[in-house]
Amino acid sequence: MMEGSDLRLFVDETSLYNRIVLGNLLPGGVWDPLPHFLQTWLRNYIAGCLLYLVSGSIWCFYIYHLYRNVFLPKDSIPSRKSVLLQIYVAMKAMPWYSLLPTVSEYMIENGWTRCYPSINGVGWVTYPAYVAIYLAIAEFGIYWMHRELHDIKPLYKYLHATHHVYNKENTLSPFAGLAFHPVDGILQALPHVIALFIIPMHFRTHIILLFMEAIWTANIHDCINGKIWPVMGAAYHTIHHTTYRHNYGHYTIWMDWMFGTLRTPADDETKKM
Numbered sequence: 001m002m003e004g005s006d007l008r009l010f011v012d013e014t015s016l017y018n019r020i021v022l023g024n025l026l027p028g029g030v031w032d033p034l035p036h037f038l039q040t041w042l043r044n045y046i047a048g049c050l051l052y053l054v055s056g057s058i059w060c061f062y063i064y065h066l067y068r069n070v071f072l073p074k075d076s077i078p079s080r081k082s083v084l085l086q087i088y089v090a091m092k093a094m095p096w097y098s099l100l101p102t103v104s105e106y107m108i109e110n111g112w113t114r115c116y117p118s119i120n121g122v123g124w125v126t127y128p129a130y131v132a133i134y135l136a137i138a139e140f141g142i143y144w145m146h147r148e149l150h151d152i153k154p155l156y157k158y159l160h161a162t163h164h165v166y167n168k169e170n171t172l173s174p175f176a177g178l179a180f181h182p183v184d185g186i187l188q189a190l191p192h193v194i195a196l197f198i199i200p201m202h203f204r205t206h207i208i209l210l211f212m213e214a215i216w217t218a219n220i221h222d223c224i225n226g227k228i229w230p231v232m233g234a235a236y237h238t239i240h241h242t243t244y245r246h247n248y249g250h251y252t253i254w255m256d257w258m259f260g261t262l263r264t265p266a267d268d269e270t271k272k273m
Helices: 004-025 038-066 080-097 101-109 124-151 153-158 159-165 174-178 181-196 204-219 234-243 256-258 265-272
Strands: none
Touching: 004 038, 004 101, 004 204, 038 080, 038 101, 038 174, 038 181, 038 204, 080 101, 080 174, 080 181, 101 181, 124 153, 124 204, 153 159, 159 181, 159 234, 174 204, 174 234, 181 204, 234 265
């Protein structure tokens, strides 16, 4: 059981993050009177919006304008209408997405998880092993959550179908990465929180990895064929959007390989011939 002094470190750290984000973007009178939980939610909401909009804009400018027709053929570039719709869907969901890290931080601050505040507490040799196990648990959980969102028909119809209107290369973009029904988006990120109850995890690393989801989902929706095995690059995920039955994994292809749902870009080209 974690002692009160350690729990205080979590609260001090989240308070610091709140001050960094809110203190630099909003007048103190707007956010300072709010309870700590609401401050944390507001910080996560603002940080999430900025990360999504800024990273997506830079990404789209780079691949659609600065290097137009270099990474993607002209007929694979989405229309402005498609991109704006993706932004609209994601921004509607963002207040709800922000609840997940807020609730996870609340549970951590109250000592309900196996999070620890300092890497020195476990050692620099043990730390990467814990992170690797944490990522493996998250990968396993995201794979099965995603697969069940397809296999259980009501979940697909009422939740996941919102995301799968983007089913061709010219309807996908980095902004599609967070264009989900809010409950769908939360369910697919939930394994990151569940893992906190299974394996000891460094608090700051957990926060960084949770927010890195926004960057990673942008990456796998840009349709660019990255070839770094065994990474689940955009070429694999584009196949998922066109076939609906393959490549449910998130960071790697391991789970799809293990459970028989892998379809490689080479396989896809062969089947199209």
